[in-house]
Amino acid sequence: MTFQDTDKATxxxxxxxxxxxxxLTIRIGDDPVRTWFHSLRPIRLDPVREQFVxxxxxxxxxxxxxxxxxxxxxxxxxxxxxxxxATVFEVGSGDWHKxxxxxxxEAKRNSEPTISAIxxxxxxxxxxxxxxxxxxxxxxxxxxxxxENRLPRSAAMAVAQSPGGNRFNPLLIHGGVGLGKTHLLxxxxxxxxxxxxxxxxxxxxxxxxxxxxxxxxxxDKKLDFADQYGxxxxxxxxxxxxxxxxxxxxxxxxxxxxxxxxxGKQIVMTSDRTPKELDGLEERLRSxxxxxxxxxxxxxxxxxxxxxxxVWAERDGVKLPVEVEDxxxxxxxxxxxxxxxxxxxxxxxxxxxxxxxxxxxxxxxxHDLLSKPQIAVTVDRIIEIVSRxxxxxxxxxxxxxxxQPLAEARMIVMALSCELTGLSLAAIGARLGGRDHxxxxxxxxxxxxxxxxxxxxxRLLEQFKREAEHGITI
Ligand code: ADP
Ligand code: MG
Numbered sequence: 340m341t342f343q344d345t346d347k348a349t350x351x352x353x354x355x356x357x358x359x360x361x362x363l364t365i366r367i368g369d370d371p372v373r374t375w376f377h378s379l380r381p382i383r384l385d386p387v388r389e390q391f392v393x394x395x396x397x398x399x400x401x402x403x404x405x406x407x408x409x410x411x412x413x414x415x416x417x418x419x420x421x422x423x424x425a426t427v428f429e430v431g432s433g434d435w436h437k438x439x440x441x442x443x444x445e446a447k448r449n450s451e452p453t454i455s456a457i458x459x460x461x462x463x464x465x466x467x468x469x470x471x472x473x474x475x476x477x478x479x480x481x482x483x484x485x486x487e488n489r490l491p492r493s494a495a496m497a498v499a500q501s502p503g504g505n506r507f508n509p510l511l512i513h514g515g516v517g518l519g520k521t522h523l524l525x526x527x528x529x530x531x532x533x534x535x536x537x538x539x540x541x542x543x544x545x546x547x548x549x550x551x552x553x554x555x556x557x558x559d560k561k562l563d564f565a566d567q568y569g570x571x572x573x574x575x576x577x578x579x580x581x582x583x584x585x586x587x588x589x590x591x592x593x594x595x596x597x598x599x600x601x602x603g604k605q606i607v608m609t610s611d612r613t614p615k616e617l618d619g620l621e622e623r624l625r626s627x628x629x630x631x632x633x634x635x636x637x638x639x640x641x642x643x644x645x646x647x648x649x650v651w652a653e654r655d656g657v658k659l660p661v662e663v664e665d666x667x668x669x670x671x672x673x674x675x676x677x678x679x680x681x682x683x684x685x686x687x688x689x690x691x692x693x694x695x696x697x698x699x700x701x702x703x704x705x706h707d708l709l710s711k712p713q714i715a716v717t718v719d720r721i722i723e724i725v726s727r728x729x730x731x732x733x734x735x736x737x738x739x740x741x742x743q744p745l746a747e748a749r750m751i752v753m754a755l756s757c758e759l760t761g762l763s764l765a766a767i768g769a770r771l772g773g774r775d776h777x778x779x780x781x782x783x784x785x786x787x788x789x790x791x792x793x794x795x796x797x798r799l800l801e802q803f804k805r806e807a808e809h810g811i812t813i
Contacts, residue, residue, distance in 0.1 A: 351384075352381045352382075352383070352384060353381070355381065355384065355391075355419060355420070356380075356381040356393075358419045359381075359415055359416065359419045360372055360376055360377075362415035362418050362419060363376060363411060363412070363415045366411040366414065366415060367408070367411050371408075375400070375403065375404060375407075375408065378396055378400075379393050379394060379395055379396075379428075380393065380394045381393050381394075382394050382429065384420075384424075389424045389425060390424065390425050390426075390427045391416055391420055391424050391425070391426045391427065392427045392428075392429055393426065393427070393428050393429070394428075394429055394430075395428045395429065395430050396430075397430060398430055400430075401428055401430050404428060405428075412426050413426065470528075470540065470541040470542045470543065470571075471542045471543055471544065471547060472542075473525055473528045473529060473532075473540070473542055474525050475529060476654075477521070477522045477524075477525030477526055477529070478525070478526050478529045478530065479492070479495075479496060479499075479526045479529075479530055481522075481650055481654065482519060482522055482523060482526055483639075483643060483646045483647045483650050484639075484643070485639055485640050485642060485643030485646070486640070487637040487638070487639060487640055487643065488519070488636055488637055488639065488643075490634050491512055491514075491523060491634040491635070491636050492523070494507050494510055494512075494632055494634050495510070495512070495523045495526060495527050495607075496527075496530065498510050498527055498573075498605055498607060499526070499527040499528075499529075499530035499531045499534065499573075500530065500531075500534050502531055502535075502538070502540075502572050502573045502604070502605035503572065503573075503603045503604050503605040504603070506631075506632070507631050507632040508600065508605055508606060508631045509596075509600070509605075509606040509607065509608060509627070509628060509630070509631040509632075510605075510606070510607045510608070510631055510632050510634070511579075511607075511608050511609070511610060511614065511628050511629075511631065511632070511633045511634070512524070512607070512608070512609045512610075512634055512635075512636060513609065513610045513611065513612060513613055513614075513633065513634075513635055513636070514611070514635050514636035514637065515611065515636075515638065515674060516611060516674060516676065517673070517674030517675050517676025517677060518636040518637070518638060518639075518674055518675060519636055519675055520577070520609035520611075520636055521577055521609065523609075523636070524542065524575045524577055524607060524609055525542070527540070527573065527575060527607055528540040528542050528573065528575055531572070531573055535572075538572050538573070539570055539571050539572050539573075540571060540572060540573040540574075540575060541568060541570075541571035541573070541574050541575065542575045542577070543574070543575070543576055543577070544576060544577035544578050544581070545576065545577070545578050545579050545580070545581035545582045545588075546578070546581055548576060548582075548588065548592060549581075549582075549585060549588045551564075551567075552564060552587075552588050552591050555567075564591060564594075564595065565591075565594050565595040565598040565599075566598075568595055568598075568599060569598065569599070569602065571599075571604065572604060572605065573604065573605040573606070573607065574595075574599055574604065574605070574606050574607075575606075575607045575608075576592075576606070576607070576608045576609075577608075577609050578609060578610065578611070579608045579609065579610045579617070579620075579628075580610045580611050580612060580617060582620060582624075583617060583618070583619035583620050584619045586621075589620065589621050589624055590621075592624070593621065593623065593624050593627070596624075596627060597627075606631075608628065613633070613635075614626075614628045614629045614633060638672070638673075638674060638675075639675060641668055641669065641672075644667075644668035644671075644672075644675075644678060645664060645665070645668045647675060647678065648664050648667060648668060648678070648682065649664070651679070651682055652664075655682075655686065657686060657696075659682075659696060660695075660696055660697070661798075662697075662698050662794070662797065662798045662801055663685075663696050663697065663698055663701055665798075665801065665802075665805075666698045666701050666702075666801055666805075667681055667682065667685075667701065667705075669805040669809060670705075670709045670710055670805075670808075670809075671705070671708055671709065671710065672710045672809070673708075673710055677708050680708060681701075681705050681708050684704060684705065684708075685700065685701055685704065685705065688700060688704050698797065698801055710809075716759040716760050716807045716808060717760060718752065718756045718760060718762065718767060718770040718771070719733075719770075720807055721752050721755045721756055721759065721760075721803070721807055722736050722752055724803055724806050724807055725748050725751050725752050725755075725803060726748070728748075728799075728803070729744050729745075729748045731744070731745055731748060736748070736749050736752060736771060736772070737770075737771055737772035738772060739772070749771065749782065750782035750783075750785050750786050751786055751800065751803065752771065753767060753771065753778075753779045753782035753783050753786070754782060754783040754786035754787065754800075755800070755803060755804060755807065756770075756779075757779070757783050758804070759804060759807055759808065763776075764776035764779045764780055767779050786800070
């Protein structure tokens with residue numbers, strides 16, 4: 340090494356030391372840095388052992404540093420030097436001769452220098468994959484399962500309680516959109532962390548996995564990639580159908596999958612279709628998916644939908660009137676996501692308009708979400724339902740009689756026919772014994788008015804409508 344090289348190395352070391360002390364001042368303040376660090380001297384930077392070696396005047400000084408400043412020193416060294424370097428403090432090192440500290444004299448008296456590492460070498464950090472955020476609201480307490488979803492729920496709970504150590508590995512949850520697959524995945528992550536200390540679930544989805552993989556390829560860390568998931572006790576992968584057609588990623592996923600399963604780790608996946616229907620996915624991947632447990636989430640039944648609405652109402656701190664609850668559960672049948680969307684919209688509109696939560700508001704604002712009638716509603720069908728309720732013969736509805744309760748029941752048929760059949764007033768009149776369109780209009784208005792003032796009556800009308808449209812018997 341030439342004189343100049345040595346000189347340069349010293350000035351590099353001094354610069355490093357200055358930067359280190361500046362960082363430290365930001366962390367712990369001026370006074371402690373002046374008291375405990377200004378009398379230290381940087382000795383060398385050892386790139387082979389990855390050590391930053393600093394001379395300390397005496398044993399007491401070293402002890403004090405060790406008991407008070409390990410954490411900030413480690414952190415600041417990492418900032419200045421990057422990951423991987425350990426900071427090593429040496430007492431009685433040869434370079435110390437520039438100092439006049441009295442402690443030095445004491446240290447020098449020790450013939451052998453005491454060497455002590457104050458900071459353990461920080462582990463070289465691999466860019467381990469990040470879990471997507473786990474939503475604490477998506478837990479088992481808020482997942483309502485009727486008979487139809489008992490199996491997926493219990494399988495998910497079993498997995499969360501003993502990840503890897505059960506027969507359900509991998510667990511594949513499949514089913515239509517908005518039926519709670521993602522919710523269950525988060526619930527597993529949440530419960531596993533509650534059940535086991537230090538449990539580290541990693542939640543991802545096919546999109547995220549793919550983009551992590553592409554990043555790994557770009558940085559040429561492909562081989563490490565499976566290892567990056569090695570820290571996770573449970574790997575939860577949402578929407579694996581998005582792997583279809585991505586061959587490279589599939590191959591990598593297969594590799595990761597095998598590594599984890601062989602290490603006794605748990606894998607849970609969701610998909611919007613069965614493994615069989617996942618065409619565009621390698622056969623060996625599909626067959627591995629099927630080796631554990633495959634469960635399907637089903638659309639909830641009417642009763643479950645009501646129960647879900649009640650759980651939400653409690654969580655949202657609102658009270659849904661029974662008839663609104665009934666209306667939503669009866670009309671929003673497609674999936675739970677739409678049901679949730681409907682509740683949120685309804686609450687928003689009711690609060691904006693400062694109106695009551697009512698069936699009328701729900702009908703008006705949610706029309707795009709309401710399930711299309713499963714049964715074509717005809718005047719005859721309405722007569723059949725209303726006549727059954729009032730125990731009247733259906734033929735009487737076309738008669739001239741104005742006796743009660745027939746007259747009112749007939750007006751109900753008029754009102755419901757206007758609302759549900761799409762027929763003109765005249766056509767409805769024709770079906771009801773050739774009545775005039777003004778009679779139908781009058782009947783409809785009378786019923787509307789009564790419903791506005793009489794909630795019980797309104798509820799009855801809603802039940803009729805539900806039965807007419809969805810065949811749900813009262
Ligand atoms: P998927 O992933 O199957 O498309 P999500 O899990 O995203 O569906 O569910 C959509 C919404 O419906 C979420 O707000 C979720 O909390 C809710 N949800 C679905 N199923 C249920 C259920 N059984 N109980 C309570 N909430 C549910
Ligand atoms: Mg989902």
